Amino acid sequence: MPQDETHVTEVIRRLVLDWCADHNDATERKVDVASGDAAPLFGIERVLDSLALVGLLVAVEQGIDDELGVILTLADEKAASQVKSPFRTIGSLVAYATKRALEESSAHA
Secondary structure: OOOOHHHHHHHHHHHHHHHHHHHHHHOOOOOOHHHHHHOEOOOOOOOOOHHHHHHHHHHHHHHHHHHHOOOOOOOOHHHHOOOOOOOOEHHHHHHHHHHHHHHHHHHOO
C-alpha cells in the first residue's frame, strides 16, 4: 500500500536527527542540527567521514524497514548517478530517502 509522503518524510527526518544526536554525543566533529535541513553531512563541507556516513545510511535504512515496512538500499547506483550527492546535507538525505521509500512502497503495492 502506498505511503503518505508527509508521514514518510517526518519518519525519515526523525531517524536522521536521532542518529545525528547520538553521533554528536560520541564525537568532537558534530553535525550542526541547529542548521536544520541545510546542515552539512558529507561532501565539500563534510562533517562525517566515510565510516560515519555508512553508519548513518544503515541506521536510516533499518529504521525505514522497521517503521515503514520498506526495504531499500540508499547507497546504490541511483545515489551515485545523481548530479549532486544526496548525502551532502540533512535535507538532501531526507528528500532522497523519502523519494526512494515512496518508490519502493509503490512498486510493491
